[in-house]
Amino acid sequence: MSYSVIWSSFAEKQLDKIFQYYVAKANLKVAKNILHNILAEPERLIKNSELFQVEDLLTDRNAKYRYIVCHNYKIIYSVDVALELIKIADVFDTRQNPIKIKLNK
16 A cells, blocks of 8 residues: 655644744755755655554544654654545644644644
């Protein structure tokens, strides 16, 4: 089974914030590099969608959320087996209070 990766509008907004942060705090090259790495990471899930561990803070949700760590970010995703989709729900900065992860999904 081969999955497709889709990004939620919330995750896309988080990517925009991350990009703008690194443009302001570092430079355009650094921002592009970090964004490229984050966008490429979910491709690893296409052949094995359950490769990474479950996000313990989101076990109370209907969907089972897992995450990949890339730089200082958790890429939080769920898998829709019926539609063959990997749904990226959030890109969470791990330097924040972990409880904030529960607020937006």
